[in-house]
Amino acid sequence: MASWTSGIQAVLLDVSGVLYDSGGPAGGAAIPGSIEAVTRIRQAGLKLRFCTNESQATRSQFVRKLQKFGFKISEDEVTAPGPAARNLMQERRLRPHLLVHDDLLPEFESTDKSEPNCVVLGDAAENFSYQNLNKAFQVLLGLQTPVLISLGKGRYYKETDGLKLDVGAYMKALEYACDITAEVVGKPSKNFFMSALTEMGVQPHEAVMIGDDVVNDIGGAQSCGIRAVLVRTGKYRPSDENHPQVTADGCVDNLAQAVDVLLASRITDQ
Numbered sequence: 001m002a003s004w005t006s007g008i009q010a011v012l013l014d015v016s017g018v019l020y021d022s023g024g025p026a027g028g029a030a031i032p033g034s035i036e037a038v039t040r041i042r043q044a045g046l047k048l049r050f051c052t053n054e055s056q057a058t059r060s061q062f063v064r065k066l067q068k069f070g071f072k073i074s075e076d077e078v079t080a081p082g083p084a085a086r087n088l089m090q091e092r093r094l095r096p097h098l099l100v101h102d103d104l105l106p107e108f109e110s111t112d113k114s115e116p117n118c119v120v121l122g123d124a125a126e127n128f129s130y131q132n133l134n135k136a137f138q139v140l141l142g143l144q145t146p147v148l149i150s151l152g153k154g155r156y157y158k159e160t161d162g163l164k165l166d167v168g169a170y171m172k173a174l175e176y177a178c179d180i181t182a183e184v185v186g187k188p189s190k191n192f193f194m195s196a197l198t199e200m201g202v203q204p205h206e207a208v209m210i211g212d213d214v215v216n217d218i219g220g221a222q223s224c225g226i227r228a229v230l231v232r233t234g235k236y237r238p239s240d241e242n243h244p245q246v247t248a249d250g251c252v253d254n255l256a257q258a259v260d261v262l263l264a265s266r267i268t269d270q
Helices: 034-043 061-070 080-093 103-106 130-141 167-178 190-200 214-221 238-242 255-269
Strands: 010-013 021-024 026-028 047-051 095-097 117-121 146-151 156-159 162-164 206-210 226-229 250-252
Touching: 010 190, 021 156, 026 047, 026 061, 026 103, 034 047, 034 255, 047 190, 080 103, 080 117, 080 190, 095 130, 117 130, 117 167, 130 226, 146 167, 190 206, 190 214, 206 214, 206 255, 214 226, 226 255
Parallel strands: 010 047, 010 206, 095 117, 117 146, 206 226, 226 250
Antiparallel strands: 021 026, 156 162
């Protein structure tokens, strides 16, 4: 069996592009076999964490959407950048100027936003207008020590009607214009992955990450010592299997196949 399966006690799952493709009037569609695959992970007694850079909705909204698709998932199983950014604001006494999706705003309801001393950037979708980006630029340039916090750094993601620009493209624009480096809350930051492991009570070598983003999912997990498997769904492109910097520990057609391989290995090892 593939070496990525040995000693695995916990599974970290990317969500968009692995469990479902977003978009369309229904908000997206589950990828065939993924609902059953999640159930099989649970039945096998493996620990499970859903690791998403989703920043177009609060964690509770996001969970409700997945439940409507048929996934068995609870809010406390989700590691997401919104709550992590909110905690960061409190710890460092930061007051954000928010450039995020309207549906994410409730995540920051209790956060002091008066006289901003940082900018928080999420996947703002239609809110990524020139006017709004320029306002974020002006806020940053007006600070003695500009702080840009980005809820992820993905280049693009897949919706049912095709690929869409992600927050990373706009993050890079502000970094360039302000000559600063953003702090990324979410994948591929080490803190993001390590917090998920801590919540499950496992070590990096006991976990596997399954994702469709070769840099943020696969490379990010591997930088923490977590094995990582690339699925050929979502934003996957064939060139990802020959990436110049990142080599996945395994490649599978979809989540269902990844679970097949993992569970077959566990039977063999017993």
